[in-house]
Amino acid sequence: MSGLEEAERVELTVAAVAPGGHCVARVDGQVVFVRHALPGERVVAEVTEVHRGFVRADAVTVLEAAPDRVAPPCPYARPGRCGGCDLQHVAPDAQLRWKTAVVREQLTRLGGLEEAECDALDVQVEALPGGLLGWRSRVRYAVDAAGRAGLLKHRSHEVVPVDRCLIAHPAIQDLPVLTPTGARWPDADAVETVASTAGDVAVTALAPGRTRVVSGPGRVRERAVGREWSLPTSSFWQVHPAAADTLVGAVLELTGPRPGETAWDLYGGAGLFAAALADRVGAAGRVTLVEAAGDGVTAARENLRDLPRVEVVAARVETALARRRITGPVDVVVLDPPRSGAGARVVRDVVAAGPRAVAYVACDPAAFARDLRVFTGLGWRLAALRGYDLFPMTQHVELVGLLLPG
Known part of the structure; x- marks a missing residue:
């Protein structure tokens, strides 16, 4: 043909x-x-x-x-325009069913599960409070050759100038960043905006080798797990205001950390899970956080300095495991890898450390499914799975899986 x-x-x-x-x-x-x-x-x-x-x-x-099918609320969520929102044409309940179907398909096709196993796990994607619009607390706008800030087309570097992003937090929508306000960014490649859970609002202009705070603080405060966090605007933090507490709640409920236990927080970032684990294992327990990104390591050390039972290791996870920078035995492991997943090498080393439970926090169902197949090949099983719609109107979905030996 x-x-x-x-x-x-x-x-x-x-x-x-x-x-x-x-x-x-x-x-x-x-x-x-x-x-x-x-x-x-x-x-x-x-x-x-x-x-x-x-x-x-x-x-x-x-x-x-x-x-x-519904009418997309945003005029830019159409063919040939902004590529940020994939599902604005889909009714709210149907978006959850869409994401659930994708998760199940990846678990069976890539993860090796049977349909009956997915049924037994009752795989569902749950909505978070706050609705479908106005939730995104961090937005990076690209800048075109004319200095206009906008968003990228799907699978393209072409910038679409926009007058408003409807999924952005209202405080971000009110910022004088986009073209209708007359704003121009001739010396920037991108403009980062943040509206934190503690009420801080910041705008940063990015150019090769240079970062300039345009308005607001250079560090923002976030509130989660009963703590206040101080982070550079460039540091990773969940973009949905309800995400941090939702994910921590799921990890703690599924793994049930106990006083005196040892826990690892791998790909730990600023230490969100490590702080929650430390509270559960208590003074007799121990938590080790491993993070490779320099700003994440700095943020973790600064924000967790009141928790002496938490050790922060600056290393790639695979390196820390292979070179025995961290060694078992360990009781509970939290894996929160980047979109590419943990990979077979990390999974094998985690299993070899002998934990009683692993919580796998995944932002990509395909990567999770590939790593799940490695776990099951080593005799482990997926005992529970939660799905959360941390990114409404987009195709992205977050998973928290409980993996157990035997």
Whole structure:
């Protein structure tokens, strides 16, 4: 067959959801990943990318709409415009079902679970308080050649100037950063904005080798797990205001740390999980946090200095394990790796340390599923799984899995 070509338009029927905010369709046997569509819809799709074995496309005209289709609240959430929100055309409850379906598909296809095992785990993605708009407390705007701040097109470096980002925190929406305010950023590549849970609002301009605080503090305060945290605006922190306490609550409930136990917080960042673990294991216990990023290490040491039973190790997790910078035995491990996952080497070393429980906090279902297959190959099992919609209107989903030996 000749196959589809870039910019070609084709009428097709959309099938199941797929990772990445797409749905799957087929044209003469060719796989098409379609954005801005819903399962069951008949659409006209425009091909945006051609790859060996599949193509990508945008649904530009909806011929037969699915019942779960809604009008996107943002005028930029459309084909060829901002790529930040994948699911604004999907009804709220259907967004949760969409993400649940993606998680189940990744667990079975990549993680090796059976459908019956997913049923037994009762895999569901839960909404967080606060609604679908106005939740994002950290937004990085890209800057185009004309000095205008905006957001990027999907899978592109092209900047789309916008007058407002509706998922941004209201305090960020009110900032004079975007084009309608007359703002221009001729010397910046990006503009970072923060609205913290403690009420701090900051704007930072970024350029190669240079960071300039434009307004607000250079450090912001966050409140979580009964503590106040002080962080540079560039430090990682969960972008949904309810995320930190939600994830910590799930980790503690699933693993049940006990007084006197030893715990590891791997990829620990500023120490959110380490602080909660330290509170549970008490003065007779011990917590070791491992983090590679310099700003994360500094933030952890500063914010946890009142917890002498917490040790902060500045190293890559795989290096700390392989070189025995940290060694077992250990009782509880929290794994919170980057989007790429922990990887087989780290999983094997964690299992070798002999913990009674591992809480795996994952921001990518595919990476989690790949690592799960390594755990199960070593005789471990997924005993519980929680899913949280920390990123409404987008295809992203956060998971907390409990892994147990045997």
